[in-house]
Amino acid sequence: MLQNMSTKVNQTEISSEEEDEMAASMDNVPLMVNYIILSLVGVTGNSLVITLVRKNRNFRSTTNILLAFVAVADLISLTCLVPFAFFRVFPLPSGVLGSVLCWVFARGNVASLTVTVSITTLALLAVERFHALVKPLNNKLRIARENVIYWIIGISVYAVALIVPLFIFTMFDKRKKICFYDFGNNGRRIYFSIFGFGVALALAVVCFCYCRIIKGFYFGSQKICVSEELQRKRKVVKLLLIITLAFIVCFTPRTIYFLFYHSNRGLLHKTSLFLLHSNSAMNPVILGFQSERYRCGFKEIISEFMAKTKRIVCRFCKVRSYQLDVTVEYSVKT
Secondary structure, X not given: OHHHHHHHHHHHHHHHXXXXXXXXXXXXXXXXXXXXXXXXXXXXXXXXXXXXXXHOHHXXXXXXXXXXXXXXXXXXXXXXXXXXXXXXXXXXXXXXHHHHHHHHHHOOHHHHHHHHHHHHHHHHHHHHHHHHHOOOOOOOOOOOHHHHHHHHHHHHHHHHHHHHHHHHOEEEEOOOOEEEXXXXXXXXXXXXHHHHHHHHHHHHHHHHHHHHHHHHHHHOHHHOOXXXXXXXXXXXXXXXXXXXXXXXXXXXXXXXXHHHOOOOOOHHHHHHHHHHHHHHHHHHHHHHHHOHHHHHHHHHHHHHHHHHHHHHHHHHHHHHHHHHHHHHHHHHHO
């Protein structure tokens, strides 16, 4: 009897969530448009970062390779963002296709993967910069360019392991066409507590490292030296610090939502979710504005792309013009 009551309660909760989603679906059309614009901007920007690091050997430092790794994760997330936004407005299809779309896109599981990769990589960058600038004689945690691939593999395995439960407990009700998490009674609280602890620990490491770096650069013995090398190091630290602050600003509202709110409707839900996804498009913008090298590299790649596109268009026009001339000549002869 208790089991039947529990089943009825669960059905009522799912039905209520479905009604909320249906009632709010058409109101999400402007939000879907914003998601599409965000996806286009983010895909373009992260593609530029990846292309620049891949094609230019001068950009293959440890820091730039790790930033390119974050760009790959952001690119995957932004690619999944358009169908995610689409299903904020339109219901999922029925059958196996609905199950697959629910599992991959509808719940935003890929975005959680990106969050894990981003904050873990930022923590690794903070530790590496701390040991490179504050403790230059300690080489234990210095990341050589030849070994950075092992750190990337390690972060990827950790992120996937942390996100796998989301995919496992994502369920699709084929009759009602809704997508939901089925963690059980306390499973949701336990999982997101573990996830939040991992993010909080990474943020604590980041804050500690950058506080020590800032103290050493601006309040320690190194503040007297104003060499060109020190100025360059300060710019790198400033760049990474801005990227980290942007992540915190985008992630904090969603954390507040998970801690204090549970509704799938309302301004906080929509705003916090949009901000969380916005972080995937911010890094290329920050790199373009804060780094002259990245800015010049972006311009060079865009110029090459425009020149290549122009050559293809001109070639197509010449071929088309030749075909028209041949057609006219053939018509005149006949």
